[in-house]
Amino acid sequence: MPLDARLNEQIIMVPAGDGMREVLETTVFRPSGPGPFPLLLMNHGKQAGPAKLQARERFIYMATEFVRRGYAVMLPMRAGYAQSTGTYRDFGCDMLGNAQGQARDVLAALAYARRQRWVDPQRIVVAGQSYGGMAALALATRALPGVRGVLNFSGGLRVDMSGCDWQASLTRAFATLGAYNRIPSLWLYGANDSYFGPALARRLFNSFAGSGGRGELVAYGPFKRDAHLTLGSRDGVAVWLPATLRFLQEIGMPVRQVYSVIDPPPPAETHFALLDDxxxxxxxxxxxxxxxxxxxxxxxxxxxxxxxxxxxxxxxxxxxxxxxxxxxxxxxxxxxxxxxxxxxxxxxxxxxxxxxxxxxxxx
Known part of the structure; x- marks a missing residue:
C-alpha cells in the first residue's frame, strides 16, 4: 500500500529483543516539523493464521485523528509478525504469559521512541486493539515515566485449543494486570463484538478493577456487523473519538486540532449506469x-x-x-x-x- 504523504508516513526498523538483535517493522505518522510531538504508541491485534503472514497494520483513521491533534504515531509490528524478525511468542492458554510476552516488544518500541528528538517523552499514550489492547494493559503494570494513559480497544485474546477455558484464563490474567496496574486506562467494547461480547467485557473489566486496576469501561452499542472492527472502520471514528478525547483531556494530553489533514476526495460519480444495473x-x-x-x-x-x-x-x-x-x-x-x-x-x-x-x- 502506498505511503500516505498527508501524514508523513514512513516505515522504520526498531531494534528489539535480547541484545537488540531483532528488529520491529514500525509505521510512523507525524505532523510536519521537527517536534517534539506527544506520542501515541499503538499496538495491533492478531489475525487468524501464522503471524508472519499478517500484513503491516496502519490504523489509518486513528492515526489521522491523532496527527490532526499534533501527535506522532508509532505502530510497531511485534516479533514474528509481518516483516519484523524474531519468533512469535505463543504461550497457549496462559493468557498472562501471552500478554507479558507481547508487552516485551512494546517496551522496546517505547524505549526507542524516547530516544527520538521528535518525541516528547513526557506526553505519551499507549493504545492497543484486541491482542494489542491486552499487551498495552500488560505494559501498564510497569512504572513508565511520561506514559499518562492506556487506550484499550476490545482488548483480549481468544485461544481455541483443546482443554483451554480461554475466558476463565483471560479473566484471571486481567485480575493480575489490575493488581499491578500503574497507569489509568480507558476501555471501549461494542455490543456485537464477535470475540468479547458485553457479558465477557464486563467480566474482564470487573476482574481488572476489582483487583485495584484504574480504568473506565465505555460499553457502546452494536457497530455494523462486528464491533470488534470498529477501530479499523472509517465510520468507527464517530464511535470511539468522543470518549477518547475526553479521556485524553483528563490525563493532560492535547485534544485540540492543530494540523490540517485533508481527506482525499472520493472518485467522481460518472453516471455510467445505475448502481444496481x-x-x-x-x-x-x-x-x-x-x-x-x-x-x-x-x-x-x-x-x-x-x-x-x-x-x-x-x-x-x-x-x-x-x-x-x-x-x-x-x-x-x-x-x-x-x-x-x-x-x-x-x-x-x-x-x-x-x-x-x-x-x-x-x-
Whole structure:
C-alpha cells in the first residue's frame, strides 16, 4: 500500500529483543516539523493464521485523528509478525504469559521512541486493539515515566485449543494486570463484538478493577456487523473519538486540532449506469456478475474493480478499500484494473456498455 504523504508516513526498523538483535517493522505518522510531538504508541491485534503472514497494520483513521491533534504515531509490528524478525511468542492458554510476552516488544518500541528528538517523552499514550489492547494493559503494570494513559480497544485474546477455558484464563490474567496496574486506562467494547461480547467485557473489566486496576469501561452499542472492527472502520471514528478525547483531556494530553489533514476526495460519480444495473457492468462473465451482485450487499466503505480481461476484485470496510479492490483485481489480470464502484457511486470512466464481456474471468 502506498505511503500516505498527508501524514508523513514512513516505515522504520526498531531494534528489539535480547541484545537488540531483532528488529520491529514500525509505521510512523507525524505532523510536519521537527517536534517534539506527544506520542501515541499503538499496538495491533492478531489475525487468524501464522503471524508472519499478517500484513503491516496502519490504523489509518486513528492515526489521522491523532496527527490532526499534533501527535506522532508509532505502530510497531511485534516479533514474528509481518516483516519484523524474531519468533512469535505463543504461550497457549496462559493468557498472562501471552500478554507479558507481547508487552516485551512494546517496551522496546517505547524505549526507542524516547530516544527520538521528535518525541516528547513526557506526553505519551499507549493504545492497543484486541491482542494489542491486552499487551498495552500488560505494559501498564510497569512504572513508565511520561506514559499518562492506556487506550484499550476490545482488548483480549481468544485461544481455541483443546482443554483451554480461554475466558476463565483471560479473566484471571486481567485480575493480575489490575493488581499491578500503574497507569489509568480507558476501555471501549461494542455490543456485537464477535470475540468479547458485553457479558465477557464486563467480566474482564470487573476482574481488572476489582483487583485495584484504574480504568473506565465505555460499553457502546452494536457497530455494523462486528464491533470488534470498529477501530479499523472509517465510520468507527464517530464511535470511539468522543470518549477518547475526553479521556485524553483528563490525563493532560492535547485534544485540540492543530494540523490540517485533508481527506482525499472520493472518485467522481460518472453516471455510467445505475448502481444496481448488473447487466451494465462491462467485461464480466457470469461469475463476475454474481460477485458484483453479492458486492451490492457489502458494507461501506467498499469498492469494486474490474479489467477488460474479465478479472474483478472487491473490498469492504477497513482502510483503503479502493486500493485493496484494485490490488485484488490486478492479481488476476494481465491488463490494468480500474474502479467501477466506490461506496454507492458508479465511477467507471466509460468503455463498453451493457452486455460487454471477455473470454476469461476470475473469481
Amino acid at each position: 448488473i447487466a451494465a457492468v462491462p467485461y464480466l462473465t457470469e461469475p463476475g456478475r454474481a460477485a458484483y451482485r453479492a458486492f451490492l450487499d457489502k458494507t461501506a466503505p467498499r469498492a469494486f474493480a474490474l479489467s477488460e480481461s474479465g478479472a474483478w476484485g472487491w473490498a469492504e470496510e477497513g482502510e483503503s478499500p479502493d486500493y485493496r479492490a484494485l490490488a485484488s483485481c490486478q492479481r488476476r489480470s494481465s491488463t490494468p484494473c480500474h474502479l467501477y464502484c466506490v461506496d454507492a457511486s458508479v465511477v467507471w470512466p466509460g468503455g463498453p456498455g451493457p452486455g460487454a464481456s471477455a473470454a476469461g474471468g476470475a473469481d
